[in-house]
Amino acid sequence: MAEENRPTVAVIGTGTIAVGWITLFLAYELPVRVISRRPDAGPEVLAGVAAFAPGLANGVPRREGLTEGLDVGTDLEKALEGADVVQENAPDDLSIKQELFARIGAAAAPGALLLSSTSKLLPADFTALMGDRGRALVGHPFNPPHVVPLVEVVGGPETDPAAIEQALAFYRSVGRTPVLIREPVPMFVANRLQAALLRECVHLVREGVVTVAELDEVVTTSIGLRWATTGPFRSFHLAGGRGGLRHWLGSLGTGLERSWQQLGSPALDDGTVRAILDQADAAFGDRTYEELADERDRRQNAVLRALAEVSREESGR
Amino acid sequence: MAEENRPTVAVIGTGTIAVGWITLFLAYELPVRVISRRPDAGPEVLAGVAAFAPGLANGVPRREGLTEGLDVGTDLEKALEGADVVQENAPDDLSIKQELFARIGAAAAPGALLLSSTSKLLPADFTALMGDRGRALVGHPFNPPHVVPLVEVVGGPETDPAAIEQALAFYRSVGRTPVLIREPVPMFVANRLQAALLRECVHLVREGVVTVAELDEVVTTSIGLRWATTGPFRSFHLAGGRGGLRHWLGSLGTGLERSWQQLGSPALDDGTVRAILDQADAAFGDRTYEELADERDRRQNAVLRALAEVSREESGR
Numbered sequence: 278m279a280e281e282n283r284p285t286v287a288v289i290g291t292g293t294i295a296v297g298w299i300t301l302f303l304a305y306e307l308p309v310r311v312i313s314r315r316p317d318a319g320p321e322v323l324a325g326v327a328a329f330a331p332g333l334a335n336g337v338p339r340r341e342g343l344t345e346g347l348d349v350g351t352d353l354e355k356a357l358e359g360a361d362v363v364q365e366n367a368p369d370d371l372s373i374k375q376e377l378f379a380r381i382g383a384a385a386a387p388g389a390l391l392l393s394s395t396s397k398l399l400p401a402d403f404t405a406l407m408g409d410r411g412r413a414l415v416g417h418p419f420n421p422p423h424v425v426p427l428v429e430v431v432g433g434p435e436t437d438p439a440a441i442e443q444a445l446a447f448y449r450s451v452g453r454t455p456v457l458i459r460e461p462v463p464m465f466v467a468n469r470l471q472a473a474l475l476r477e478c479v480h481l482v483r484e485g486v487v488t489v490a491e492l493d494e495v496v497t498t499s500i501g502l503r504w505a506t507t508g509p510f511r512s513f514h515l516a517g518g519r520g521g522l523r524h525w526l527g528s529l530g531t532g533l534e535r536s537w538q539q540l541g542s543p544a545l546d547d548g549t550v551r552a553i554l555d556q557a558d559a560a561f562g563d564r565t566y567e568e569l570a571d572e573r574d575r576r577q578n579a580v581l582r583a584l585a586e587v588s589r590e591e592s593g594r
Numbered sequence: 595m596a597e598e599n600r601p602t603v604a605v606i607g608t609g610t611i612a613v614g615w616i617t618l619f620l621a622y623e624l625p626v627r628v629i630s631r632r633p634d635a636g637p638e639v640l641a642g643v644a645a646f647a648p649g650l651a652n653g654v655p656r657r658e659g660l661t662e663g664l665d666v667g668t669d670l671e672k673a674l675e676g677a678d679v680v681q682e683n684a685p686d687d688l689s690i691k692q693e694l695f696a697r698i699g700a701a702a703a704p705g706a707l708l709l710s711s712t713s714k715l716l717p718a719d720f721t722a723l724m725g726d727r728g729r730a731l732v733g734h735p736f737n738p739p740h741v742v743p744l745v746e747v748v749g750g751p752e753t754d755p756a757a758i759e760q761a762l763a764f765y766r767s768v769g770r771t772p773v774l775i776r777e778p779v780p781m782f783v784a785n786r787l788q789a790a791l792l793r794e795c796v797h798l799v800r801e802g803v804v805t806v807a808e809l810d811e812v813v814t815t816s817i818g819l820r821w822a823t824t825g826p827f828r829s830f831h832l833a834g835g836r837g838g839l840r841h842w843l844g845s846l847g848t849g850l851e852r853s854w855q856q857l858g859s860p861a862l863d864d865g866t867v868r869a870i871l872d873q874a875d876a877a878f879g880d881r882t883y884e885e886l887a888d889e890r891d892r893r894q895n896a897v898l899r900a901l902a903e904v905s906r907e908e909s910g911r
Contacts, residue, residue, distance in 0.1 A: 419815075419817075419820075420833070425815070426816070427812060427815040456811055456815075457808070458803060460802055460803045467813075467817055468853075470791055470795070470812070471826075472853040473793065473857050474790055474791050475826055475830065476854045476857070477787050478826050484777060485776055486775060486779050487776060489827045492825060492827060493824075493826065493827050495773050498743040499736040499743070500736075500788055502822045502898065503736075504822070506818070506894050506897060507814070508810020509809065510795065510806045510877070518610065518883065521883065533789070533792070540786060540789060544851070550843050553843070554840055557827055566835065569828065569831070569832055572908075577824075579900040579901060580823060580900055586896065587896045
């Protein structure tokens, strides 16, 4: 990659995810070239970066003067010239992405990393019109990418293993936690887990067991708190006491399968949607998007800071 | 309840959950009477409280000299004399609980709150042999109860509404976040959500998409972080951008139902259990139960402290 480990990054798109990436890359002092279809996107991107900057974690290399090194334009081919990394954020539409990656593949330097933020498409799909597919892969962030550490990295059958290693190293270099998804499954991992939880959330509200507000409170005061600190398998290992996961699966294995059969499979019919929306309005309908998003990100950063502090204390022992 | 809002609590049992409750109640300066079937349980309870005390949140009224006011005995009827609250933690076996609650109902003062930590049984089940069932209900904690705020409160068809209000007030008085479960469903709410997530976790490991360690890392660095701060419905409201949950359900509703159909329904067969255990051994098999539990609780407390600090800052604006 580029000299001094400061790759030049081309970011395609100016939506929320793109601006999150731009803010993050600038905070790590990388030169960033933004490509938009709209010639007047510049001021909007600058305003977006200014709005997102307070959400950056404490430890980033810089938080001020971020837009130094930022370039916004409409010419994809020109922006890709000499770019080391491309982070693409176009709409998740197969034909848009296929045509875009054909152009990216033709214009990018041979060694450039070609990363897509797609949450839905697999490399085998969006690279179909490319010549060399070896450098194209998924780098799927969790929103907002300048706050939440996870990036799911997904290669395709023709992805060069070296490109996967470089993608993992690139995301680590900007403070993210990349996890390689080893098999190409729809929705990857985090969104599948979200869908699984949400299905049961909808079921419980639909059945009147708890309201939307109560469901959210149950999660933040129990499993959310736990899973921010301890993953599900490690948690269940601890649930087994000194016998660990071995004991827990042994004693509860059949009970666990039975519990799965008792879970709901709700329909999202009109009545269910209306009940959820009414209860959601009652719970947080008086707050603006910006207020709620700020509140979320302030808390997410506070949690990340607190956990980093515990790790520092432990390693100093 | 008792004078000065300091109810006397009888805790039945000396397992992990019971000792968590005992530690919590003592930290809130409540007189605690522990009932064990074993005459030699005293020293074990004292050692357990000493081991759990460092896990108490910063804000508790006392962290030292906890065992002052603690009494351990074997005589249930004697312990219940004058007790204002009973927190029962016997094994989750229907006939054991039924017989126990018959004795509790006969011996307790008429106004006492009779709470069961059961994670499996409903009030209609475990109160079957009681005379007056109006004061008996579920107060199900999330382990460990002196650290994690949630308590699920579940009444039965014969539970006095005033007893439910008093149970909610009692748990709030010891720093917990009680949530009333409005319909009696198996596993209540938090454990159903855990089961839903775990099913997909097992599926993903079984299919080789990620390892046990990678799955845990995905969760702690994305959805765990988010759900510690922002419940699932509020998160999805934010995923809809300025259009909120209304937009999100409207545009993705059918996609959401389709995503549910793509989730796994794994079998917990021998090969799956073996793969999980092997990968779990590789991930954290070299650490003791105590080390891992301490690590979890230190982090859970750090997260709780950080979130309380953010709330204080916000309310001071």
